[in-house]
Amino acid sequence: MSVIKNRGKQRMGMRDASDAKMAKWTKLQPILFGVPFILAYIAWRWFPILAEQAIIHGLGHTPTLQPTHWLWYATVWFFYSWYAFLSIAIGGSLLVAAWVWKWRQVKEETRNYPSISFIIPAYNEEKTISKCIASLFRCVIRYPNKAEIIVVDDGSTDRTYEVAQTTIRINRKILPYIQGEVIKHGSNLGKASAIEAGVSKAAGEVTAIVDADSWWEPSAINHLANFMDTDNEAAVTGYIHPSDGDDERNLYIILQQLEYSQGLGVFRCAQALGNAVLVVPGPIGMYRTEVLQEVFSDRKMQSITEDFEITLELQKRGFRVGYLDKARSVTIAPTSFKMFWNQRIRWFTGGLHNILCIHKNLLFSKRWLSLLLWYCLITGYGGAAIELAAVLGTPLLYWFAPDRIFFLYNLLMFLPLMLAVGIIQQAIALKFAYNHYNHRRLLLYTPLYSILRFINVSARFDSMIKYILGKKGIWEKTKHASPRQ
Secondary structure, X not given: OHHHHHHHHHHOHHHHHHHHHHHOOHHHHHHHHHHHHHHHXXXXXXXXXXXXXXXXXXXXXXXXOOOOOHHHHHHHHHHHHHHHHHHHHHHHHHHHHHHHHHHOOOOOOOOOOOOEEEEEEEOOOOOXXXXXXXXXXXXXXXXXXXXXXXXXXXXXXXXXXXXXXXXXXXXXXXXXXXXXXXXXXXXXXXXXXXXXXXXXXXXXXXXXXXXXXXXXXOOHHHHHHHHHHHHOOOEEEEEEEEEOOOOOOOHHHHHHHHHHHHHHHHHHHHHHHOOOOOOOOOOOEEEEHHHHHHHHHHOOOOOOOHHHHHHHHHHHOOOOEEEEEEEEEEXXXXXXXXXXXXXXXXXXXXXXXXXXXXXXXXXXXXXXXXXXXXXXXXXXXXXHHHXXXXXXXXXXXXXXXXXXXXXXHHHHHHHHHXXXXXHHHHHHHHHHHHXXXXXXXXXXXXXXXXXXXXXXXXXXXXXXXXXXXXXXXXOOOOOOOOOOO
């Protein structure tokens, strides 16, 4: 294992040019990361004054302030300060980090194409498994080394096993040099057990784990394999495009495309800048097989978010975990409120279980990773409580306002500021994710993104309460529509 950890020392020459290029920017980085905080302070300090002047001179309303408890003022300023510094300062800093990461990416060099094993854990996936398997066969058509595809049917009650076998048999008639098999569990043991079963059978130097409701773009395998070898990664993931498998006109799908462009196009890039990728998600992930086998031989997965747990385990052991946005996959995403809610409850509960219990020691490591985990806790879960309190408490703030009309006017002027900041950040996220500021006119849906955000905030708060009460969640399979072939 030390060979893998020390491998990077032999390849430092590959990054010399990039490091030299980056050196001249070192002195400018404090300025780059300081700009969002300066903008946040300007907005926080001067927007209320400008809004007041606009209300008095533009709308002709002079506030008639009545004596009000200090707690009212403190609450209003806390909510306003939270938004200004979180969205503009922290959000802007993440955009800067993502831009720096994209600017300084290590150039891939075709050095080695390791043999690869694809593991597809599947439970009741008869509608999507065929497309998933076919996409992987297309990936390895031009891959210059051995490849195998292992499907693990984890006790499905539908025709997943038969569909998987048939799809492998049909594709092997065209590509007989690609091995393929289907393993069947007698009962549903859980996704982690299905992955473990596949990994134990893997013969490749690297193992790719692919959700059965996802499929890879043909170039993804080459990008990931090259990047792992060039940058000495123990694991690497790529960009995930949420879809319904059809025309992608469903509002939930559109809003999730906005969400993923922010989460992967910005936040995941910012994580990669500090070698602190938090999760190698199920739809697209590649690992060095010996590392993954060692993890499974040492410990049993305990959470309902096994991908998060595995990634944090790799981080804890000091391995590099990378991200490459050129490697892309498509995944079937929730298309209804119930499906979306159940998915997020699982994600958020599993996240808490990993951060606060399984890998709690990482919170106190002196690494960029630790800071990101605290960020997830404070802004993700603590922020959920604050945002819910702000939304639900607005009627009370209005009722006890010293001048209700003046408060209402201020609120109406604050909304365009929120929208403007959101549109700017969303446009940059789409540019990072799809290389276009308004990919498929997604930017036009930004005002509706607050719907998805409110559902996420509510789900985080709900999962936080459940976790406090001792509920660590269960893995629940949600049905989805069949994708168009």
